Amino acid sequence: MxxxxxxxxxxxxxxxxxxxxxxxxxxxxxxxxxxxxxxxxxxxxxHDETISSRTKKKFFKLIRMVPAIQRKIDDEIAKVSDSMEKTVRERTAHLEYFTTLPLLGLSNDELLEHIDKYLSLGEYKWKEGRVSGAVYNFNDELCELVSNVYKKTAYTNPLHADIFPGINKMEAEVVRMCAVMFNGDDETVGTMTTGGTESLIMACKAYRDYGREINGIHRPNIVMPRTAHVGFDKAAQYFNIHVNYVDIDPVTTKVNIKRMSKAINKNTVMLIGSAPNFPYGTMDDIQAIAALGLKHNIPVHVDACLGGFLIPFMKRAGYPLPPFDFRVKGVTSISADPHKYGFTPKGCSIVLYSHKKYRHHQYTMTTDWPGGVYGSPTVNGSRAGGSIAACWATMLHFGIDGYVEATKRVIDTTRYIERYLRQIKGIYIFGTPATSVIAIGSRDFDILRLSDALCSIGWNLNTLQFPSGIHICVTMMHTMDGMADQFIKDVTAAVAELMKNPEKPIEGKMALYGQAQTLSDRSLVAEITRCFIDSMYFTPAAIKNTK
Structure with a gap:
């Protein structure tokens, strides 16, 4: 003393x-x-963000304050914007644009004629299975079913529970069926959303508010693999949540658990694992992530949006997986998309929680509004009752046997394609696909050249970055007779041609994508992306329609 x-x-x-x-x-x-x-x-x-990262952003921001540099950047961005707009103009040049309301309404026949013309604009034959993901099933019987259901329920709205109680009952039943699919118990709850991104946003909102109210966390962060879906990043931007990204194992492409453990701190409100992830189709070690959640008393979300209507049925289909759902102690929420391998129309997704204490923090409540007390379970107030009803009907239409059969067909086809792709000299497969996604890379040539070559003969695949890659998401469309063999044949021929001159640089639109990966200032990539989104809303404002 x-x-x-x-x-x-x-x-x-x-x-x-x-x-x-x-x-x-x-x-x-x-x-x-x-x-x-x-x-x-x-x-x-x-600070949640590293000093090096902040310094890098500040450096590029200061550099762009130099007038000559900013003018050069503006000129280049303008060229990119004009190029993207030109593509849209050329694609739609033969069609009339409606930029004002017609004086007289169009007849039903006229409207349907225009719809057929608009739907013919696409360059890819998705009904023939030449695209990756996007459309997961399509047949006349299913189309007729959901069309009839939607016709009956198109103007219903679950916001008005007293007017449309039947729609609310359908939603509750969809949530309960999904809870059982993922081995939840009587306390498992959830909501429907309009898509996987909204489900992820809702989970982030719930855990941000839960962390703030229960644990007093006011500078929240989430810890997730770099391969986790970008919807989490969108949620972080909306809700001012910092993201602690965790690198993956370069061989397995699964999240590095040791690094995930080190990324956790006192402000972490949520841990994330993918089952499977979008880029490579591999599944993170959910049991290990859940163990971290239990150790640190942090909620764990399993993102099964992509494979959510495959993985519950894979054991019955002959493809068992490691535990990934509510059977794993520590898993507190799961997201899954019926509008993918559940084959319901867009947009339908589910977010489930192990207990209502989490779901309660997903809700928004306004108690002092002159219009009355207002409570909402998800982002939207009014929601499309037709989408809920179509989802409900589709799930009951398929049943367990139907989904098991579909899962077997999709996984059989995926394994078949994977096996033959692994035999092609010049390319390799990222990790070991867990469900329906096969990601392809190359150490011999720029893999984006393969994407370009396949695109030229009608295939539309997804492009990946850091490192460059492409992937195909196998759907029911690819299980049609001859489609898998045609894809293998086309890849084999394209790779053989590329290997004749492997050093040749990429050209055309894929060159822009490849160059974007090399830009250290990612804000420039963001500006290019804004240009692309802007081009989607292009209309020739000078044209006036007075029909």
Whole structure:
């Protein structure tokens, strides 16, 4: 005790000596500056984003303040924007644009004629299975079913539960059926949403608010693999949540659990695993992630949006998987999309929680509005009752046997394609696909050249970055007779041609995509992306329609 007092006395003597010849205003100023500097350093050290990342962003921001550099960037962006708009103009040049309401309404026959013309604009024959994902099933019987159901329910709205209680019953039944699919218990709850992205947004909102109310976390972050769906990043932008990205194992393409453990801190409100992930179709070690959640008392979300209507049926189809659902202690929520392998129309998704205490934080409540007390379970207020009814009808139409049969066909086809692709010299497969996605890379040539070559003969695949790759998401469309063999044949021929001159650089639109990966200033990539989105809304404003 005496030693402690001596130590403290020594410190105070040194401080007093330091300020002995200072004026009172100097003492106050030095104290204030020292305190603010200490706080600033503490905030920099404890900032969620790394110092190097912030420094890099600040550097590029300062560089762009140089007028000559900014003018050059603006000129290049303008060229890209004009190019994208030109593509849309050329694609639709033969069609009339409606830019004002017609004086007289169009007849049903006229409207249907226009719809047929608009639907013919696409370059890819998706009904023949030449696209990756996008459309997961299509046949006349299913189309007639959902059309009839939607026709009956098109103007219903679950927001008005007293007017459309039957729609609310359908939604509740869809949620319960999905809870059983994922081995939930009587306490498992959930909601329907309009798509996988909204489901992810809702989970992030729920856990942000749960962390704030229960654990007093006001600077929340989520910890997730770099391969986790971009919908989580969108949620983070909306809700001011920081994302701690975790690198994946370069061989397995699964999240590195040790690095995930190190990324967790006192402000972490949510851990994420994919079953499977979108880029490579591999499944993270959900049991290990759930164990981290239990250890740190953090909720764990399993994103099964892509494979959610495959993985519950894979064991019955002869393809068992490691545990991934509510059977795993520590898993507190799951998202799944019926509008993918559940074969319901867009947009339908489900977000499930192990307990209503989590779902309650997903809700938004307004109690003092002059219009009355308002509560909403998801982002939307009014929702399309027709989508809920079509989802409900489709799930009951297929049943367990129907989904098991579909799962077997999809996974059989995926394994078949994967087996033959692995035999093609010049390409390789990322990791081991868990469900229906096969990602392809190359160490011999720019893999985007393969994407371009396949595109030229009618195939539309998904492009990947960091590293470059492409993938095919196998759907029921690819299980049609001869489609898998045609894809293998076309890839084989394209790779053989590319291997004749593997060093040749990529050209055309894929060159732009490849160059985008090399840009250190990612804000430039964001600007290019804005141009692309802008082009989707192109209309020739000068044209006026007065029919």
């Amino acid at each position: 005496y030693k402690s007092c001596d130590w403290f006395s020594g410190i105070t003597r040194q401080v007093n000596a330091l300020f002995a010849n200072k004026e009172p205003w100097q003492v106050a100023s030095i104290t204030a500056v020292s305190l603010m500097t200490t706080i600033w350093i503490w905030e920099q050290i404890n």
